[in-house]
Amino acid sequence: MISGSAAAGAGGLEPILRLENISVALGGCPILAGIDADFHSARVNAVIGPNGSGKSTLLRAILGAVPRASGRVLLGGREAERFDRRELARAIALVPQDTHLDFSFRVEEVVLMGRYPHLRPLERERPRDLQAVEEALRRLDLLPLRRRDVTTLSGGERQRAFIARALATEARLLLLDEPISHLDIGHRLDIFKLLSELARGGYTIVVVLHDLDFAFRHADRILVLDRGRKASEGEPQEILESGILEQVFGVRLAKLPSENGPHFTWKRVEK
Amino acid sequence: MSGRRWTSLHLLLLLLAMALGLCLGGDQVSSPIEIWSALAGGGSPDGEQPVERDILFYIRIPRVFAGALVGASLALAGVLMQGLFRNPLASPGVLGATAGGAFGAVLAVALRLETLAGLAVPGAAVAGTWFALFVVYALAAGRSRLSVLHLILCGVAVNTLFSAGTSLILTLSTDRYEISSKIIHWLTGALTNRGWEHVLLILPFFGLTLPLSLFLARDLNLLLTGEESAWSLGANLDRLKRRVLLLSALLTGGAVAVAGMVGFVGLVAPHILRLIQGPDHRKLLASAPLFGGTFLILCDLVSQRLIPPEEVQLGIITSLIGGPFFLFLLARERRPQ
Numbered sequence: 001m002i003s004g005s006a007a008a009g010a011g012g013l014e015p016i017l018r019l020e021n022i023s024v025a026l027g028g029c030p031i032l033a034g035i036d037a038d039f040h041s042a043r044v045n046a047v048i049g050p051n052g053s054g055k056s057t058l059l060r061a062i063l064g065a066v067p068r069a070s071g072r073v074l075l076g077g078r079e080a081e082r083f084d085r086r087e088l089a090r091a092i093a094l095v096p097q098d099t100h101l102d103f104s105f106r107v108e109e110v111v112l113m114g115r116y117p118h119l120r121p122l123e124r125e126r127p128r129d130l131q132a133v134e135e136a137l138r139r140l141d142l143l144p145l146r147r148r149d150v151t152t153l154s155g156g157e158r159q160r161a162f163i164a165r166a167l168a169t170e171a172r173l174l175l176l177d178e179p180i181s182h183l184d185i186g187h188r189l190d191i192f193k194l195l196s197e198l199a200r201g202g203y204t205i206v207v208v209l210h211d212l213d214f215a216f217r218h219a220d221r222i223l224v225l226d227r228g229r230k231a232s233e234g235e236p237q238e239i240l241e242s243g244i245l246e247q248v249f250g251v252r253l254a255k256l257p258s259e260n261g262p263h264f265t266w267k268r269v270e271k
Numbered sequence: 272m273s274g275r276r277w278t279s280l281h282l283l284l285l286l287l288a289m290a291l292g293l294c295l296g297g298d299q300v301s302s303p304i305e306i307w308s309a310l311a312g313g314g315s316p317d318g319e320q321p322v323e324r325d326i327l328f329y330i331r332i333p334r335v336f337a338g339a340l341v342g343a344s345l346a347l348a349g350v351l352m353q354g355l356f357r358n359p360l361a362s363p364g365v366l367g368a369t370a371g372g373a374f375g376a377v378l379a380v381a382l383r384l385e386t387l388a389g390l391a392v393p394g395a396a397v398a399g400t401w402f403a404l405f406v407v408y409a410l411a412a413g414r415s416r417l418s419v420l421h422l423i424l425c426g427v428a429v430n431t432l433f434s435a436g437t438s439l440i441l442t443l444s445t446d447r448y449e450i451s452s453k454i455i456h457w458l459t460g461a462l463t464n465r466g467w468e469h470v471l472l473i474l475p476f477f478g479l480t481l482p483l484s485l486f487l488a489r490d491l492n493l494l495l496t497g498e499e500s501a502w503s504l505g506a507n508l509d510r511l512k513r514r515v516l517l518l519s520a521l522l523t524g525g526a527v528a529v530a531g532m533v534g535f536v537g538l539v540a541p542h543i544l545r546l547i548q549g550p551d552h553r554k555l556l557a558s559a560p561l562f563g564g565t566f567l568i569l570c571d572l573v574s575q576r577l578i579p580p581e582e583v584q585l586g587i588i589t590s591l592i593g594g595p596f597f598l599f600l601l602a603r604e605r606r607p608q
Contacts, residue, residue: 065502086505094503096496102357103495103550113496116489117505162500169504 016040017062017173017204022071024054024061031057032228035071039221041172041204044195046215048208049225050249055208056097058225059175062206063094075173089117093166097177097208099158101150107161108146111136114168136164140194156187163194174198176207180214192218212249212266216240224248274554281561285339288568292335295572297326329466337465338571339564340473341530342540346563347477347484348522349537350544350555354491355515356419359545362538363523366422366516367403367429369534372527373458374433374440375399380453381440392457393472393528400524403429408516422512460533460586462571469529476525480518481560487514488552495550533586535593536563536570542600 017039024032060066073080115129140160180188224231232244254267309323348363379395410425444451493501540563
């Protein structure tokens with residue numbers, strides 16, 4: 001990561017992301033206050049919280065895209081601020097929430113953007129860059145769609161193109177901002193299958209989620225945010241049993257009797 | 272087709288357009304053989320310089336070059352602006368740059384500054400463009416981050432102000448026919464009587480800007496996928512926005528200084544190119560100047576040959592060709608695929 005793509009690509013490094021006392025204020029309004037969190041490699045880490053709890057801002061703070069009022073972001077023990085911009089882009093990749101595009105890039109052109117942090121301003125793509133693009137396209141089953149205009153793709157296909165772009169950076173830390181919110185159930189499951197595979201392959205996944213079902217079923221670890229503060233952090237089972245969801249979301253998991261065993265559903269509780 | 276092939280094709284088309292401009296420019300048609308003998312310097316047997324040679328060297332060649340550079344500058348500025356605003360409908364006009372330039376030129380004409388120095392009017396146009404963009408930038412950059420929406424709103428305000436100023440000067444000058452006709456000449460854009468001094472005026476602006484623009488290609492591509500997304504892949508957004516504004520100011524200033532307000536080139540040229548070769552700025556930034564130059568030379572030819580010996584104003588031609596074509600593109604784009 002530090003010496004560039006070769007080290008990151010070789011997988012000799014497992015970036016462990018540590019947040020220390022992260023506070024962010026926008027326009028005088030505190031958005032995040034004193035967040036401490038560790039994200040380990042080879043795990044799917046979910047970040048959940050009600051609307052306005054600061055989930056997306058947390059991702060921005062990790063990327064340095066919003067000014068931090070306090071705190072440190074440590075990547076593999078090194079302060080993120082000490083990375084130059086391109087170096088950081090080779091270490092952390094973002095799959096943005098909004099993948100809508102007004103311009104008719106081809107799928108392979110979008111994925112190639114993942115290689116920009118590896119290239120000097122006027123440098124042409126090297127064979128290694130094209131290889132990384134091929135690999136990312138193959139991994140997301142995008143080879144048949146590579147020449148397609150992204151503006152003609154379905155939401156799920158576009159999401160895959162942006163995940164492929166993130167993989168093409170060869171960063172081992174992937175941030176995903178609500179990657180499933182516009183997808184149908186089948187595509188949601190596909191995305192989580194992929195995220196689990198990536199995590200097993202040594203990637204560190206940090207995924208912001210609105211859907212609690214998916215968070216609890218597919219994440220290895222969960223960070224709960226509430227009005228800019230860390231409400232809880234732990235294994236899904238611990239979080240479920242701690243009763244923190246009632247406080248934060250005002251919901252609880254209720255068991256429904258059924259012939260084929262119990263079914264569960266979320267029930268509103270009075271705060 | 273690869274980027275290089277597109278660039279070669281556009282270069283070929285530009286050279287063809289320039290050749291056409293040399294043969295057909297002005298109120299008389301010359302055959303390629305006449306042009307060639309004038310270029311080769313073969314005088315008549317009695318040793319006199321043929322008048323064709325002077326026409327060629329002092330009228331047609333500089334006019335074709337000036338046209339190519341103006342078209343190239345406007346098209347390049349259009350690509351930069353549309354990239355920055357992530358909007359295929361943006362153009363140098365959006366930020367009030369052209370309105371500022373026109374105001375500067377019109378003010379100089381009204382004050383009869385051209386009697387003091389030959390290039391006073393073009394110089395005032397450059398100053399006006401820069402001033403307009405400076406005001407927009409200063410207003411928009413007051414915030415912590417340079418927001419595109421804020422830039423556009425400031426641009427609209429500045430545009431309105433300068434247009435009002437121009438109209439005011441025009442109203443005050445209606446009783447002085449000579450001045451008001453010159454002003455209208457500026458406002459509709461023309462390449463009439465543009466000589467080598469005009470080519471030399473715009474050349475440094477364009478020559479400086481083109482290579483610097485190429486460095487922005489990747490960051491502009493990233494910006495099209497969203498600000499956060501671009502940031503995460505290493506684009507320095509504030510720096511990018513400042514550079515795009517500065518380069519567009521240089522380009523628009525040079526173009527307005529030489530040809531006045533020539534509409535639609537900066538809007539239509541990038542749009543057409545994007546339709547045929549895709550939105551990748553690494554290709555667009557290279558081919559837009561060539562295509563814009565070709566487009567403007569051909570429009571200038573039409574303006575000269577439509578009702579000879581009179582010339583129709585160039586800005587009217589570009590708008591007459593560009594406007595309907597643009598509407599056609601919009602209608603075509605909206606059709607479901």
